[in-house]
Amino acid sequence: MGISTLLFLALTGSAGWAFSRKVRLIRAKINLGQPVDRQDRSGERWATMARVALGQSKMGAKPLPALLHLLVYVGFVLINIEVLEMLVDGIAGTHRFFQPYLGSVYTAALHFFEVLAFLVLAACVVFLTRRFVSRVPRLQHPDLAGFPQKDATTILVVEVVLMGALLLMNAAEAALPGGTTYVISGFLVPLLSGLSESSLHAVVTGAWWFHWVGILAFLNYLPYSKHFHIVLAFPNTYYSKLTPKGQLDSMPSVTHEVKAMLDPSYAPPAGDAPARFGAKDVVDLHWVNLLNAYTCTECGRCTEACPANQTGKKLSPRRIMMATRDRLENYQPEDGLSLLDHGISREELWACTTCNACTEACPIGIDPLDIIVQMRQYIVMEESGAPHGLNAMMTNLENNGAPWPFAQADKGRWAQELN
Amino acid sequence: MGDTLTIRTVAEFAAAGELPEVVFWTGCAGSFDDRAKKITKAFARLLHKSGVSFAILGSEEGCTGDPAKRAGNEFLFQMQALQNIEVLNAYGIQSLVTACPHCFNTLKNEYPALGGHYSVKHHTQFLQELLQSGRLRVEGGKFEGKKIVYHDPCYLGRANGEYEAPRAVLAALEGEMLEMKRSRKNGLCCGAGGAQMFKEPEPGRQDINVARTEEALALQPDIIATGCPFCNTMLTDGTKHFQQEGNVEVLDIAELIARADDLV
Ligand code: HEM
Numbered sequence: 001m002g003i004s005t006l007l008f009l010a011l012t013g014s015a016g017w018a019f020s021r022k023v024r025l026i027r028a029k030i031n032l033g034q035p036v037d038r039q040d041r042s043g044e045r046w047a048t049m050a051r052v053a054l055g056q057s058k059m060g061a062k063p064l065p066a067l068l069h070l071l072v073y074v075g076f077v078l079i080n081i082e083v084l085e086m087l088v089d090g091i092a093g094t095h096r097f098f099q100p101y102l103g104s105v106y107t108a109a110l111h112f113f114e115v116l117a118f119l120v121l122a123a124c125v126v127f128l129t130r131r132f133v134s135r136v137p138r139l140q141h142p143d144l145a146g147f148p149q150k151d152a153t154t155i156l157v158v159e160v161v162l163m164g165a166l167l168l169m170n171a172a173e174a175a176l177p178g179g180t181t182y183v184i185s186g187f188l189v190p191l192l193s194g195l196s197e198s199s200l201h202a203v204v205t206g207a208w209w210f211h212w213v214g215i216l217a218f219l220n221y222l223p224y225s226k227h228f229h230i231v232l233a234f235p236n237t238y239y240s241k242l243t244p245k246g247q248l249d250s251m252p253s254v255t256h257e258v259k260a261m262l263d264p265s266y267a268p269p270a271g272d273a274p275a276r277f278g279a280k281d282v283v284d285l286h287w288v289n290l291l292n293a294y295t296c297t298e299c300g301r302c303t304e305a306c307p308a309n310q311t312g313k314k315l316s317p318r319r320i321m322m323a324t325r326d327r328l329e330n331y332q333p334e335d336g337l338s339l340l341d342h343g344i345s346r347e348e349l350w351a352c353t354t355c356n357a358c359t360e361a362c363p364i365g366i367d368p369l370d371i372i373v374q375m376r377q378y379i380v381m382e383e384s385g386a387p388h389g390l391n392a393m394m395t396n397l398e399n400n401g402a403p404w405p406f407a408q409a410d411k412g413r414w415a416q417e418l419n
Numbered sequence: 420m421g422d423t424l425t426i427r428t429v430a431e432f433a434a435a436g437e438l439p440e441v442v443f444w445t446g447c448a449g450s451f452d453d454r455a456k457k458i459t460k461a462f463a464r465l466l467h468k469s470g471v472s473f474a475i476l477g478s479e480e481g482c483t484g485d486p487a488k489r490a491g492n493e494f495l496f497q498m499q500a501l502q503n504i505e506v507l508n509a510y511g512i513q514s515l516v517t518a519c520p521h522c523f524n525t526l527k528n529e530y531p532a533l534g535g536h537y538s539v540k541h542h543t544q545f546l547q548e549l550l551q552s553g554r555l556r557v558e559g560g561k562f563e564g565k566k567i568v569y570h571d572p573c574y575l576g577r578a579n580g581e582y583e584a585p586r587a588v589l590a591a592l593e594g595e596m597l598e599m600k601r602s603r604k605n606g607l608c609c610g611a612g613g614a615q616m617f618k619e620p621e622p623g624r625q626d627i628n629v630a631r632t633e634e635a636l637a638l639q640p641d642i643i644a645t646g647c648p649f650c651n652t653m654l655t656d657g658t659k660h661f662q663q664e665g666n667v668e669v670l671d672i673a674e675l676i677a678r679a680d681d682l683v
């Protein structure tokens with residue numbers, strides 16, 4: 001086994017190990033969440049995943065980013081076939097392992113991959129332009145100050161560089177005697193014309209290694225980034241809510257208590273009272289909320305559609321997801337912090353109209369509203385901390401069965417006013 | 420004005436050993452709010468005119484609990500819900516119709532888990548069926564040339580995917596239908612949902628109802644139509660904000676149909 005094969009195996013093996021370790025850590029974080037049954041209706045769930053994640057069906061609401069994303073997405077998936085060959089080459093110490101077996105099919109595939117690589121590169125450049133030149137408001141937004149904006153930039157720049165390395169490698173090979181010229185990298189060949197044969201070999205090897213190490217580094221960066229959506233988009237859409245958007249789930253533990261109040265002979269089943277009603281911290285949320293937080297692409301389509309945000313309120317559904325992820329990443333039991341007040345303020349929570357514009361806008365089936373409602377439940381049921389107007393409404397409801405100070409006894413009075 | 424109309428309660432039906440075809444769930448706004456009561460009355464007249472045998476629960480109808488639930492008070496919500504379900508189930512009621520999308524959503528989606536299983540319709544869906552079956556006929560001429568823009572209530576639209584029934588009913592008026600840029604699943608909230616109706620808005624640049632009314636007024640409509648008593652209040656306040664209340668009417672779909680038929 002040559003030294004380069006050893007190096008390859010060592011690098012690839014440790015990168016794979018580090019990645020799987022981080023993935024397991026994230027899995028454990030997500031499992032800190034409360035149980036929720038999303039194992040039902042599996043046929044519909046597979047169909048949702050196929051449509052929304054695989055088929056990108058909700059991206060189309062914005063045609064330009066949808067097209068750009070489709071290029072990156074399809075390019076990434078197909079170019080991975082070539083990455084597979086790199087893996088084989090690295091292990092076997094070969095170069096272009098499949099070429100002798102596939103002949104002209106191989107050449108055709110490489111032309112095709114080059115076109116894809118170019119489209120990915122171009123799409124990423126346009127993505128960067130939208131962020132920093134045309135400054136699309138949802139991509140230049142206070143939510144993204146600091147790491148999130150750097151994160152987005154890193155991903156796009158790395159994609160450009162990786163695709164560039166791939167094309168450069170092919171160009172250097174084409175410049176060698178007897179080399180095949182491919183459709184895109186052919187344009188780069190003149191740039192390399194002054195180089196000696198040995199320099200060209202060095203460029204090929206260098207670009208190959210650069211690309212491979214880049215892939216490994218990128219793989220390990222993924223789980224720290226919004227870019228992890230490329231993996232989590234699939235489970236996230238699978239486990240997304242299938243019931244009508246307007247339906248908020250019932251709390252069975254409350255049902256038992258209320259039934260016992262209404263009927264003293266009712267015996268609630270023992271031992272199912274939750275530690276607390278609603279959510280104060282990330283671990284009070286259910287695991288799909290936490291999966292949602294790790295999946296969010298920070299695209300801001302939800303915030304752009306949010307009526308509260310549009311009218312200048314502090315609430316931003318994207319920030320709800322980002323704050324949940326940040327808190328979960330740093331969560332320690334009993335650390336004196338919590339999602340409520342430290343990550344998300346009450347002012348944000350009370351500004352929500354529960355209009356579902358955010359859940360409609362999200363292209364990956366994320367539900368910020370569910371988190372908002374659970375946090376309101378904590379504030380109201382554990383702290384009686386609702387804003388004044390709501391307390392008045394609830395007092396009326398308790399006393400007269402109506403949110404206003406009118407007696408339920410008069411509920412049919414309008415019918416007498418008809419004639 | 421329509422002819423005299425006596426509305427019977429479910430209890431009265433039960434005492435006579437009968438069950439109505441449908442129970443009209445009037446909701447709190449529809450029973451107590453002066454503006455919303457007009458919608459309730461208009462819809463009752465339309466039911467009567469169509470020969471639908473319907474009843475109300477009257478004093479036996481409690482709040483569905485929607486505002487408590489959205490405010491985060493699951494206890495209070497379930498107190499209301501379980502009491503309502505007990506009443507409805509005791510009478511053996513199967514179908515409900517309501518002119519409030521919030522009641523509609525709660526009854527339809529949130530009562531089943533608590534033991535309340537009913538066929539629930541929003542009044543625009545019910546009106547569409549009455550029109551389709553020919554039980555209700557509308558004279559279109561009155562609204563000729565009138566520009567009507569429909570505002571999608573969140574709890575009918577996005578929450579329950581009903582965008583077409585209200586539009587189909589409005590089409591019977593033969594007015595000139597306009598669409599806002601943000602409509603159907605992209606519709607902008609009026610600002611009332613999630614119990615916002617009962618509290619002061621958080622600090623911001625603008626009130627949501629003003630933003631929404633501004634969008635509707637930009638189309639220079641004669642009528643802003645909606646299917647929710649809360650949207651109605653919010654958009655009416657919006658027209659007042661722009662001093663347009665004299666030029667633009669905010670009306671429920673039931674009121675428009677009733678007006679076409681000289682029922683109100
Ligand atoms: C599997 C390969 C995938 C790749 C390589 C990929 C790549 C990317 C990249 C590079 C961006 C960044 C755009 C920017 O920062 O401006 C992005 C954004 C995004 N991706 Fe993916 N993605 C993949 C899969 C998916 C899937 C399956 C979905 C599910 C629908 C998805 C949804 C999104 C969304 C919603 C955004 C934000 C786009 C926007 O700004 O509107 N991605 N993706």
Ligand code: SF4
Binds near residue numbers: 309352357
């Ligand atoms: S449901 Fe709440 S957070 Fe989501 S868009 Fe509507 S107001 Fe904003």
Ligand code: SF4
Binds near residue numbers: 302317361362364365
């Ligand atoms: S929740 Fe969805 S729409 Fe909102 S930023 Fe995240 S991915 Fe985008």
